[in-house]
Amino acid sequence: MELTSLEKCEARVHTGRVTKAFEGASAPTPGAVGDTLRGLGYIDDRVQGLRRSGEGVRFTLDLRLMDGQLCLDGEVTPTGTTVDPYGARGTDDVECADVRRDDRGR
Template structure:
């Protein structure tokens, strides 16, 4: 019987060869107090990182999303409808794109890609546009952060 292997990451096209810290690397380790179960009890809310070719595909999608939103950002157009239209213009179904006001001068978005990478989320404001691709959540839900737990 084959044992599962550790996912392999490699430098993606257009990516700097400098190592980046992955979401998994930010997971608390042995410095955690045995009585502190916060991280354990809320692990279901930590997005699954992408690895290998999926990570490269995710970086490509993130680049396309940022490119599509940059004209809006430069104009100061943070209206959720404008953000949704720009992202739908990339070919994502309008039902799979959420856009919302993020503060008084910004917007947030979440795209359920439906294939790997599954999800892209981010924000934009007058200073920048951020986006991140991830593989959903450990509970198997869609791209929405799960609620509940124990």
């Protein structure tokens, strides 16, 4: 789903603060990444899928509120942090991580 202009702006803000929080993370673990995200104010229900991936840790932030559709996938590695925003329609039975994305337009 395409993000609205407001959601694109929100995505930039969230991406910046998450990326900054993990600067210098030399050996990330799922526990440490979760603690850092919660320290930024993201509640447990919004932090999803903390899992190891090679030397890094992947996670999903579900930032869908009211009729919003903003989700972020991120990965923290010893060499840096990447965050990828995308849209997912908010329903009770669909998690952000369940959404199949078409990345061909990137």
